[in-house]
Amino acid sequence: MHLSFPAVAASVPEARRQVVQLAERIGASPATVADVALAVSEACTNVVLHAYREHEAPGVLHVDAHERDGMLEVVVADEGGGLRPREDSPGLGMGMALMAAVASGLQLDHDGAATRVHLSFELQPPVPAATPENGAEPPGGSPADRD
Amino acid sequence: MAIEHDIESAHDGPFGLHAATTGATYRVTLRGEFDLAAVALVEEALERAYEGGVRVLDIDLAPLTFLDSSGLRVILGAADRAAVHGVELRLRRGGETVQRVFSITGLESSLPFVDEPCT
Numbered sequence: 116m117h118l119s120f121p122a123v124a125a126s127v128p129e130a131r132r133q134v135v136q137l138a139e140r141i142g143a144s145p146a147t148v149a150d151v152a153l154a155v156s157e158a159c160t161n162v163v164l165h166a167y168r169e170h171e172a173p174g175v176l177h178v179d180a181h182e183r184d185g186m187l188e189v190v191v192a193d194e195g196g197g198l199r200p201r202e203d204s205p206g207l208g209m210g211m212a213l214m215a216a217v218a219s220g221l222q223l224d225h226d227g228a229a230t231r232v233h234l235s236f237e238l239q240p241p242v243p244a245a246t247p248e249n250g251a252e253p254p255g256g257s258p259a260d261r262d
Numbered sequence: 263m264a265i266e267h268d269i270e271s272a273h274d275g276p277f278g279l280h281a282a283t284t285g286a287t288y289r290v291t292l293r294g295e296f297d298l299a300a301v302a303l304v305e306e307a308l309e310r311a312y313e314g315g316v317r318v319l320d321i322d323l324a325p326l327t328f329l330d331s332s333g334l335r336v337i338l339g340a341a342d343r344a345a346v347h348g349v350e351l352r353l354r355r356g357g358e359t360v361q362r363v364f365s366i367t368g369l370e371s372s373l374p375f376v377d378e379p380c381t
Binding site for chain 1: 277295297298299301302328330331332334335359363366367
């Protein structure tokens, strides 16, 4: 799936929902779907807020998503200046922290013409073994409801 | 006096808010998906909390189905401004999908969450 949107605030929920729908179609667990929603939202928000600050017109927000070997691979890219912090919007650090916390893999690259955020997610992550500390359900028990 | 705002975001994931003043309490109820697209609307509604006469600002996160760092920044800004204006802030907890954003960022324990419905 390849999607392109104007890099404006209204595109963030639209992009997020389309990737979430793909994740659901290919059998991602509810927990993974929630992780995908949060990380994709953060990556798209970064493009809208940070990539085209010196442009008069909104640039382009690219979102690619596909399944590979039990993983959902998502690439969020811009054609602008990349993920530079800005003093009037100190959220870049929080967004990156959230992406790093919920994605199985996170990688950034910038080639001078575009910045790409690569996110990967396990469609069916293993259920943690039950311990007195984490209170997780044993395999075969009720799946954890993260919603 | 009560004000009400509703917007319909793209596709099937609406965001909406209801804001109303009762005595010295100003309550803002947020529902749906709170992301960058909803920031301006929420910030506009929250401005009323700092215009004088408000002692308590209740923000109800329970009806939210999604929150990201954009929404989180608005909540943090509300906490800062409420403190400056001498307004007591109360945050009704959201569901797990919402609360984990506060938890991951280490902010859950520093914000005035309450479990009971805002009154």
